Amino acid sequence: MAKKAPQKRLGRGLDSLLGGPVSTTKQQKSNPAVGPITPAEPDKPAGESVQKVSLGRIKANPYQPRTVWDEEQLAELASSIKANGVIQPILLRKNNGHFELIAGERRLRASQMAELEEIPAIVRDVTDEEMLEIALVENIHRSDLNPIERAHAYQRYIASFNLTQSQAAERLGENRSVIANHLRLLDLPKEIHEMLVNGQLSMGHARAILSLPTDELRRKLANRALAGRLSVREVERLVRKHLEGDKPKPEKSEKPAHITDLEKQLRSVLGTKVSIKARKKGERGKITIDFYSLDEFDRLTEILGLSRDEQN
Numbered sequence: 347m348a349k350k351a352p353q354k355r356l357g358r359g360l361d362s363l364l365g366g367p368v369s370t371t372k373q374q375k376s377n378p379a380v381g382p383i384t385p386a387e388p389d390k391p392a393g394e395s396v397q398k399v400s401l402g403r404i405k406a407n408p409y410q411p412r413t414v415w416d417e418e419q420l421a422e423l424a425s426s427i428k429a430n431g432v433i434q435p436i437l438l439r440k441n442n443g444h445f446e447l448i449a450g451e452r453r454l455r456a457s458q459m460a461e462l463e464e465i466p467a468i469v470r471d472v473t474d475e476e477m478l479e480i481a482l483v484e485n486i487h488r489s490d491l492n493p494i495e496r497a498h499a500y501q502r503y504i505a506s507f508n509l510t511q512s513q514a515a516e517r518l519g520e521n522r523s524v525i526a527n528h529l530r531l532l533d534l535p536k537e538i539h540e541m542l543v544n545g546q547l548s549m550g551h552a553r554a555i556l557s558l559p560t561d562e563l564r565r566k567l568a569n570r571a572l573a574g575r576l577s578v579r580e581v582e583r584l585v586r587k588h589l590e591g592d593k594p595k596p597e598k599s600e601k602p603a604h605i606t607d608l609e610k611q612l613r614s615v616l617g618t619k620v621s622i623k624a625r626k627k628g629e630r631g632k633i634t635i636d637f638y639s640l641d642e643f644d645r646l647t648e649i650l651g652l653s654r655d656e657q658n
Contacts, residue, residue, distance in 0.1 A: 409481040424459035435466040497528040550578035
């Protein structure tokens with residue numbers, strides 16, 4: 347985008363684009379006519395009013411990051427709309443004689459399924475940049491977005507506004523590690539993407555599988571996890587076993603009892619393998635702390651009072 351977006355925290359500041367308070371809490375059950383909680387089109391600013399707009403005049407949001415829609419949920423919402431109408435208006439903008447959807451695509455799709463002719467809407471004047479930002483942020487903060495859709499939404503948000511991961515995290519009110527972990531999913535083979543989209547593997551499975559060095563190994567373990575219904579911990583154990591098996595075994599050497607005791611204490615505190623190698627005089631040496639996934643790395647840095655954000 348040529349126009350640089352203003353610096354603001356959208357996780358809490360999307361209301362400045364939509365016109366009112368935004369809920370970024372995890373998705374909860376809600377009135378079926380409204381559907382799952384999303385960053386809402388809330389209290390309209392002064393001078394705006396809700397109007398009826400013909401469904402035939404509304405075009406889809408060209409910046410919509412969502413690609414998968416639950417048809418069963420849409421059918422339930424359509425049934426509710428037939429009985430109760432559309433309770434919450436959608437948000438539109440005018441463009442070349444027609445309307446473009448800004449927010450509220452589930453309600454629009456369900457209204458089409460319910461064979462409505464019109465839908466209540468608020469029409470707002472927004473730029474392309476604001477429309478893209480609203481569409482991305484609205485979907486990023488939906489808890490039912492699958493991991494790959496969320497990863498693509500983060501990727502597009504960062505690219506569109508020329509942001510670093512830390513800047514995007516600040517503006518979205520997210521932890522940078524959340525964004526980084528989702529973006530890493532895009533390095534996985536397409537077959538594993540499909541497993542994540544279909545809910546056959548979880549984010550935890552994928553993050554463990556990412557530790558393997560090749561796509562071939564990643565595919566094999568993903569298929570094994572799917573066929574055997576392996577838990578995240580079981581997958582992490584298999585990854586750890588493979589990675590440790592690739593390492594050359596060091597020559598065994600007797601360590602002083604006090605060094606061995608210190609290793610045991612550190613392992614107990616950190617919950618992972620710790621090795622202390624001291625020089626002969628005992629005045630110098632090194633401590634090696636093993637980790638086998640980004641989750642484990644984050645846990646260890648928290649114990650040590652560090653964070654990856656502070657290191658960048």
